Amino acid sequence: MKHFIPVILFVSFLFIEPGCKKAIEDAIDCGFESALLSIDVQIDGTNPKLVHFEFINNDTDGRFTLDPEIKWDFGDGKTETSSNHKIEHTYPGTGDYDVKATYTLRRGTASCTGPKEVQVSIN
Numbered sequence: 001m002k003h004f005i006p007v008i009l010f011v012s013f014l015f016i017e018p019g020c021k022k023a024i025e026d027a028i029d030c031g032f033e034s035a036l037l038s039i040d041v042q043i044d045g046t047n048p049k050l051v052h053f054e055f056i057n058n059d060t061d062g063r064f065t066l067d068p069e070i071k072w073d074f075g076d077g078k079t080e081t082s083s084n085h086k087i088e089h090t091y092p093g094t095g096d097y098d099v100k101a102t103y104t105l106r107r108g109t110a111s112c113t114g115p116k117e118v119q120v121s122i123n
Helices: 004-036
Strands: 037-043 050-057 070-073 079-082 086-090 095-107 110-122
Touching (some): 004 037, 004 110, 037 095, 050 110, 070 086
Antiparallel strands (some): 037 050, 070 095, 095 110
């Protein structure tokens, strides 16, 4: 019986350790990868108060997926959720607005949620 317990522990380590290691690596990579996310801002050519936003995942390897829902805070008291990473917003007047988009990035079973911010100037 003394020899049986070490064998069980060793076999358990072989089967459990890779899954734990992968989850830890996914979580660390996800946090690092979030630095490659960006917000594209385009002010409309005909209406200077209308802004087109797009949340972009610059992961060229395709290892990370971005949830389709992005929660937007437009910096003027208005909030909205987009379902395809793109959204438009019309500002009430001129000024500088701090826009925050909250995202969830996934890799395997791991995920990270965070904000990405950009400033928009309406003239």
